[in-house]
Amino acid sequence: MAAFEPQNPDYNAEVRKRFAQQPYNMSIGAEVSDVQPGRVEVILPARDDLLQHNGYFHGGLIAGLADIAGGFAGWSLVEADQGMLTIEYKLNIVAPGLGDHLRAVGEVVSRGRSIIVTRIDVFGMRNENSVLCATSLQTLKVMKLPSELLSDAA
């Protein structure tokens, strides 16, 4: 992975703040577990309503988690008044999403002025065991944050 210089010295706090503002992240119980410049880890603890009849995490959650991890990996590299918009992503499901939590690692592959490309791996975690369950390639667009998100209270 390439090393990237953050543009916002408060990238770590910024990522965690923006993450917590998204009700979807909160409703599924996702948590930011690590923030580096161009690299963000997110985990999702298992919960009855998130699992399929066979005890696996649903593909929609795996995709959502990948999208979040990649999106915030990109977000860690932009200015304080900028945010991320997902243009598209592609996700390969390579094994059932099984474990007591999922762990998604998003990394920036390429940072352009307006387009950021990320790569995300999602793992099913149980005790010491980590099994790759999905891998993704994502395209993000850098956007100017709307003013209501830039106030002190935001």
Added chain:
Amino acid sequence: MAAFEPQNPDYNAEVRKRFAQQPYNMSIGAEVSDVQPGRVEVILPARDDLLQHNGYFHGGLIAGLADIAGGFAGWSLVEADQGMLTIEYKLNIVAPGLGDHLRAVGEVVSRGRSIIVTRIDVFGMRNENSVLCATSLQTLKVMKLPSELLSDAA
């Protein structure tokens, strides 16, 4: 869209039964609104915990809904003892997911013996208004259903 012959005469009931067996579908409140051979529509009514701070459906839900609609479009074409596994999909978000419900239309593009390819469009719906918010291309694998899903009680 090509016309496809279903292999299972009860494809309609089968799709609805398998859909209802997936707790994720139930937990987000998704509903099957139409089933044709090789074409399935799913809707997702808005609900507070499904929306972002800006009132939009989260991308993870749009992806999950696309995955479901495409997966069951494929499922409508296979034998009674077969099911669908998502190998991968790619999703373009083209507009915010806005409206009182989302509508996802999955259609089979190509049916092979072991691989089925589907195309899915997701629309934000408000009154008479329908706005394309995402489009997806998905690869499914035909699998033999595990025996516990084939019992009379299943």
Added chain:
Amino acid sequence: MAAFEPQNPDYNAEVRKRFAQQPYNMSIGAEVSDVQPGRVEVILPARDDLLQHNGYFHGGLIAGLADIAGGFAGWSLVEADQGMLTIEYKLNIVAPGLGDHLRAVGEVVSRGRSIIVTRIDVFGMRNENSVLCATSLQTLKVMKLPSELLSDAA
């Protein structure tokens, strides 16, 4: 397919001119067969050096042709001083590329100010027979053409 208004009244001539300026298109022998606003068809006649040992068109050519057809479908909708940059695409190969020529049909699915999304189908053509061999979803970026491409001689 949605109907789109071209911004450049000379979109048809523009597409054909820009197409002919790309040596790759010329070297493989691709030809523009139809231009509508937001929809472009390109064909590729079979030639010994384009085929595999089994007589099929190589996947790289199918991908290249899809990229071209989608790119010019987008190009048909932009201003005279704008062009297209491919950000990414995803391609499903659903059947061998077989026939005396390939036919790629690119259509714009969504036109934003800076991002255009297209969908492309590629068919193997023999006599009256048309077989879908690939389907693709592509993301384009609208760019300002460099000045050397805007002179009268260009």
Added chain:
Amino acid sequence: MAAFEPQNPDYNAEVRKRFAQQPYNMSIGAEVSDVQPGRVEVILPARDDLLQHNGYFHGGLIAGLADIAGGFAGWSLVEADQGMLTIEYKLNIVAPGLGDHLRAVGEVVSRGRSIIVTRIDVFGMRNENSVLCATSLQTLKVMKLPSELLSDAA
């Protein structure tokens, strides 16, 4: 990258033989530069008919090269009587393909019994300089080679 055990002890010679049998690879002048279990490098020297008017390699070639590198990365892991079929791939173009040659590095991410997923990076190379120009995620299907490819003469 995970370490993989090859199933065919002659995987190196096998990859080079199958590569040389594809006329497309020969016609564009691609060469295998390295073969490891689950990892294959391919290079493509610049040539007038491969370049655009601006001196860049065309996206179709970059895609074709990525497809080849990923396909043979998968091929290095299968039995002697098996080969690879590309189901689909997605490619992000992140910079112009510029240099005196392209270098594509394909790596297996996940090996299933019938499905192999690979990741490919393509670099524009000039002197000591290496610039990432594309990154790709690819799905392959393991297939039984047709008998005419398994004879001693093949």
